[in-house]
Amino acid sequence: MTTGITYDNRMVEHKCLWDLNYNEKPERFTSILQRCEELQLLNRCIHVKPRAATKEELLMVHTPEMISILKNTAGFSDQEALEQLSSKYDFLYIHPSTYDLSLLAAGSTVELVSNILDGKIKNGMAVIRPPGHHAMKSEYCGYCFYNNVAIAAQYALDNQGLKRILIVDWDIHHGQATQQMFYDDPRVLYFSIHGYQNGAFWPHLRESDYHNIGRGAGLGYNINVPMNEIKMGNSDYMAIFHQLLLPIAYEFNPELVIVSAGYDAALGCPEGEMEVTPACYSHFTNSLMGLANGRLAVVLEGGYCLKSLAEGAALTLRTLLGDPVPLIQNLDAPKKSAQQAIMSVMYVLRRYWNCLQHLEEFNVQEIKDPMNLPEDKFWPRIEFVGSDEKPETYATRDICPAQDPKVAAELDAQLDALIAGTCLDVQPNRVGFAANPAEPIVTQLEIIQRCHMIQTEPSQTSLAEEMSGMFRNLISSILDGACRSGIAIMENSSENLIQTLKYAIDSRGTKNMMFIDMRSHPDCKIQRSFQEDVRILCASLYSALPLDDVEFVGLTDSKRYIVNMDLQPNCGDAEIFSSFFRVLLPIAYQFGPQLIVIATDPSGTMSAECFGQIVHLLTSLAGGRLSVTFENPLVTNSSLRRIQCCVQALLGEPIDMPGEIHHRLSATSVCSIRTVIKARNPYWNALQFNMQVP
Ligand code: Q9C
Ligand code: ZN
The missing domain is CATH 3.40.800.20 (Histone deacetylase domain)
Incomplete structure (x- = not known):
């Protein structure tokens, strides 16, 4: 039993015809596969055949309009009309190939998960685009059309009768769409670590904050770890894994783990402005591989610095294959604001998870209403600076603030050194x-x-x-x-x-x-x-x-x-x-x-x-x-x-x-x-x- 990979070379066709520098670009796909090839990982994997999602699969989590609107653009060559339609959505472009490729991305993710559940492969990775975790029930958003991970999770619930699925979303953006889809459902534990900046970070939503912990039967099964500072790195992420994610995941005891794997928290990514090193993704991956009897599906979401994206994704795949995990050095205390995020999450979730009931400050008896921000007791809440209303149209160009060339060169050199330092020989596990x-x-x-x-x-x-x-x-x-x-x-x-x-x-x-x-x-x-x-x-x-x-x-x-x-x-x-x-x-x-x-x-x-x-x-x-x-x-x-x-x-x-x-x-x-x-x-x-x- 081994590791599966699924991808389709047609996935390079989806591109922004009016802004070739758009962040979500074809080179993301090619650079990942090229790095996996260089490390000779692809020939060690079982190739899971990509396929289009069926209408029934899409309709498990999306409305019929989500299919028809995009379907009407398939093969459509009027660029202006495409741009105009795109401007109705928050950060999006549509290409004539987008409909077919979105179906392919979603279907391949379902196929990967079903191969894992059938025992044909132990774990696997979907190298796909377009990504999915911002695609809501009835709205495209944030480069996403169909919610690949949510569809695969719903498939596992409906067709394979699973009772506990853990979705870990380590993309730097909050997968608000995935959160919404399983907000009432205790069978799906959604755990997201994301940039927040008190609402100043895209998608600027109140629902991304930590007190959104689920609803009804799903209370306690939605976990947001919002970060209010940039430059969070390995120490902050490892602390979140050790203090929150892993204890809760082990208590939850999932039957399947799916990762919304964005690499936009990685060092060098202009979107995230965080500093997670590529090697750290190996640690994330390995620490989830003990759960669910190893049934782990890693599904690509974002990641816009080609170098750190390719390296992070390739190291993820290499870890799935069982190679040794590279060392990460110089770990330090998590930043103050990361400590606060961890404490806040512990505070609002402590009545739902036994593993969180260990801090003196957190007397479980005194919780009244978890939605009522009791965490004010420990530190002042910073005012929400996001946007509450929705504009009529959105910009269709994705312009990143220009990087200081000196800073960019430094980052690049730093990445090269990290990559050289973590490249291990392939040695069989004896x-x-x-x-x-x-x-x-x-x-x-x-x-x-x-x-x-x-x-x-x-x-x-x-x-x-x-x-x-x-x-x-x-x-x-x-x-x-x-x-x-x-x-x-x-x-x-x-x-x-x-x-x-x-x-x-x-x-x-x-x-x-x-x-x-x-x-x-x-x-x-x-x-x-x-x-x-x-x-x-x-x-x-x-x-x-x-x-x-x-x-x-x-x-x-x-x-x-x-x-x-x-x-x-x-x-x-x-x-x-x-x-x-x-x-x-x-x-x-x-x-x-x-x-x-x-x-x-x-x-x-x-x-x-x-x-x-x-x-x-x-x-x-x-x-x-x-x-x-x-x-x-x-x-x-x-x-x-x-x-x-x-x-x-x-x-x-x-x-x-x-x-x-x-x-x-x-x-x-x-x-x-x-x-x-x-x-x-x-x-x-x-x-x-x-x-x-x-
Ligand atoms: N300066 C994914 O990572 N960018 N989607 C907003 C621009 C849009 C992210 C800020 C980010 C969409 C899958
Ligand atoms: Zn992202």
Whole structure:
């Protein structure tokens, strides 16, 4: 099962005949495909045949006039008439080919989604134009004619009986049309991150603000993260993913994820004026691939800087194919206004999502009317500066403010450097496996057969020594690139881990690494050994009291490098996910390790699926160089299952979701999370938005 791609070369024909520089231009399409070809991605995909949408499919979300008006322009050669018709709509041009190509864009998106749902492909991308997320029920808008993503989602609901679909819209513009179409529908969770500028950003709508959270049965299932400042970048977006999107998405547990993937928040895009780097789109993509058993459809929307568009889209496709995720560096605190956006969304949605009920400031009991802007309590609302009424006609030329040539050249050079830095070699994903060959688990788990067995010298004096040699060989083959990741099964692992971590640092020159202790009763030997070493970030999920309590932050300048979550071994997946998304993952991102080592053991109540998901999410880091140690596993179903989920995650295969993570967090774990955030955020400012709001 692999990755699908759908596109049709005719899609270059749709162009603005009276403004050849119009932002939504054919070169967008060609530059993406060219970059995918250069990276040799296209021949690795299954090509899903593009097709026109049927009338019935369009009518699921659009009115008959939406078909007839455009249909009448098909092949029409009177340019003036086309321009005049176009001027009735907000940012739009119509070309004689537009009708046919809009049908093709919508139909191909349906085809991609239906191939995913039929299991013919695991995930896929639609490289299409015209885009769709501004196309409303009965009005064309913002370069869009038919709402490709909404049609595909409605198709999945109606024809395939899906009950939960997540639509993530990372285009810089609010997909107001998609929001409108599913506003009452709890089966579709619409999550959009968009520029807003208090209404000064197109499409200038009040409905794009964060307090628009759905209606009726759909309350809580519409999520807007409006940004009121330009130049938002990787730190702001990753914070939105870690603090909002991922916790909510995991709680929602979708059966399908569709992305309205615009690349206009990317560095260099004149429309968005944001600074997301192309590599960051790999992170967005990979972090959604654990959901819905991997059923992920990425559908092109905007993106108007050809270089960042092509690179961002190609890296998205490469990530769908399972290649390692490029590193993003220099993450910092999210901007103040991004912190406010995150807090505002948490505030208005906290009664609908258990995962949001963790901040002291947000006492759930006191919510009365979520539509009544209770967030005023934290910061003043800035006045809406959008436009409430609709003009008779619109400009039909799309003129971007002229860019200072010096700034443009700088951006271009910056992009070239980023692109050169993230271009990785294609290497097949190999998972190393180190264990005593007599280990019963080896014979019981079929999936082990697909790992690469790590060998060691047979002439060792003891089994323990043989295992330590094997573990070292595993780490060494990861550092050499012979394996991307690996797992090891061993008895009491602390000494072995200490020796191997030292080996990776001292003998192999690994600059920095993260050790995550997920054993239910961690001993503190490992943290003690590295408490003065700033190259090793030691995190532990469960408490190692009495020696290492949450206040223990290591010594002197190594204060940042010990993080203890202090959870109880019998806590549930909800607590573990929360600690992971709120604290461990942001810190791991900011640390930017070159290697991650995880240790786990068979006790504790964390589900195998939860463990697999966490391992998957960590594959975004360190170029996927991850090693997982299973200490003293028993041949029980739960032990075997945990190893299986882990290997599936490392191999990039679909991983199951934990049964139920819908319950509220326990008071003690909420308390641990808050304590850790308070103690750590002076050192890790990625946690900063969690602070008291001024
Ligand atoms: N300076 C999509 O990205 N531009 N549509 C408005 C011009 C129109 C965006 C501001 C943006 C339409 C699919
Ligand atoms: Zn856009």
